[in-house]
Amino acid sequence: MTNTLEDNRPILEVCLTPALWDQHDPKDKNVVVIDIIRATSTIASALHHGVKKMIPVETVEEANTWLEKGYLVAGERDGIKIPHFHFGNSPFEFMGEDVRGKEIIHTTTNGTRCVLKSKGARNIVAGSFVNQDAIFDWIKKENRNTILFCAGWKDHYVMDDALFAGAVVRELADDFRIIDDSTLSAKLLYKHVRENMLRTVKQATHFKRLQRLGIENDIKFCMSNPQFDVVPIFDGVGFVKL
């Protein structure tokens, strides 16, 4: 018991899908939203490439109201860009001069739901492989109880999100306490498949579903590690560079 009492390290916990969010309490904690393919990877990349703010919204209808106010709007349904929107959801669309300094409305069902559910958290940031080192450093520097919130797909568990959560846990295992089996399992899963991550994710059904949409290059990008030095933080409206 003495060891437990003396261990003042903050707690790192993984929420495997939004359907399990009721088992977590974000109050005064930092929350890292993880939607690897593609929302949080796109957000990190866009901010790195000069976009001023990525504003997540859940529905096309909500995006339309922003569109009417004159905002740039990005979105797809079933892998096809919504015709009257300016952009689809590919990270490659938010790298050019045309988006620099802009605020962009970004329809993303699973990721937006996580942001809404994280209300009450101290900070909400967007984590992904493309900005992983910046996220590792930020969590460690904050030294605060942290929830790694896997966005999943329609409340279902998806492996790519769990793998990134596992990467964070593995990196920070010395500095944080792990007190539940979800967190330990994510760490072990990442530890054992990290050498073959793209190959493993290609076996996953989430990947297969997305592959049918013809976004393979996006997926390769989202599973890569260009090390964008950016922590996208939610300012109450959208994600901005910290």
Place this chain on the structure above:
Amino acid sequence: MTNTLEDNRPILEVCLTPALWDQHDPKDKNVVVIDIIRATSTIASALHHGVKKMIPVETVEEANTWLEKGYLVAGERDGIKIPHFHFGNSPFEFMGEDVRGKEIIHTTTNGTRCVLKSKGARNIVAGSFVNQDAIFDWIKKENRNTILFCAGWKDHYVMDDALFAGAVVRELADDFRIIDDSTLSAKLLYKHVRENMLRTVKQATHFKRLQRLGIENDIKFCMSNPQFDVVPIFDGVGFVKL
């Protein structure tokens, strides 16, 4: 698409915790309830050692009503045998002459909840490492859509249940289709930790919680593989030998 249409193998799916059960539909499927430490291990062992029927009930109150009817009743709360019950919950208590041919009321919160939730399933069986080969063979012979239902702990994911689910998936991966990431992850987790399973489970918080209750020998037994050749099947009231 041709391959998909031609693949007539049944589906094998893992439900990681009862909190995610709504994402599964047991209708016409076989359900394998998995509560490694200790309910389903105890049930398999007890039937192997001659107990006639293990009747799972959720609450002490419910067990009391059976006790009043003259049944043998087993149960613990916080690791301590309930004083007026005949047995605790250790698998070692159901191996002797005194239980042979008997029907025993067995309080088990997480496992019982899974049985209740599995209503509508074609068959409900109890799976564990102690009878794993019998379970592998039965699922394969049935050749039917099957859900591996991890009982968890108070709706939380626990690693020992997921590991056994992963063992089943790994064994039957050629004969069944895997169509979701939970199932693939359980398989990978088992694949990579199976050589060090007891050591891995000892890191798990579920184990630590149980260790505090002083049931280490029970846990070692539940993680071992004596190969009891028994498939405990639910007959509407309790688990009996198939």
